[in-house]
Amino acid sequence: MTTTEKREVITQIAQLLEKLLDTDSEETATLPAPAVEEPVEMLTIKECAQLVNGLSEHTVRHLVMQDKVASIRTGVGRNGKILVNKVSLLKFLEKNGEES
Numbered sequence: 001m002t003t004t005e006k007r008e009v010i011t012q013i014a015q016l017l018e019k020l021l022d023t024d025s026e027e028t029a030t031l032p033a034p035a036v037e038e039p040v041e042m043l044t045i046k047e048c049a050q051l052v053n054g055l056s057e058h059t060v061r062h063l064v065m066q067d068k069v070a071s072i073r074t075g076v077g078r079n080g081k082i083l084v085n086k087v088s089l090l091k092f093l094e095k096n097g098e099e100s
Contacts, residue, residue: 042072042083051086052093060084068092 001009043051048060061082064071070088074081 041086043086043089045082045084048084048086048089051089055093060089063089063092 045057045060045064049055049057060069063069064082064084069092070085072083074083
């Protein structure tokens, strides 16, 4: 490939990139603003029991073991903590409270 051919290819690539950038800026201008996500609030077993009157730590642990509420385990063994998603817990309790 000669130097002239290389320059032509580079010019064509530059033109394509300019078109691409122009298209992106037009699309970006018409897109709605992204929704701001709320931070996820995680609670310990003890905090869950304190949050809801009549809810025991034992019950929260069973809900976690049965995968009825979203949770994660940090660490391993006795030193690991179980963190429960607050929204998940409240939705579960609300849903089951309505069924009673």
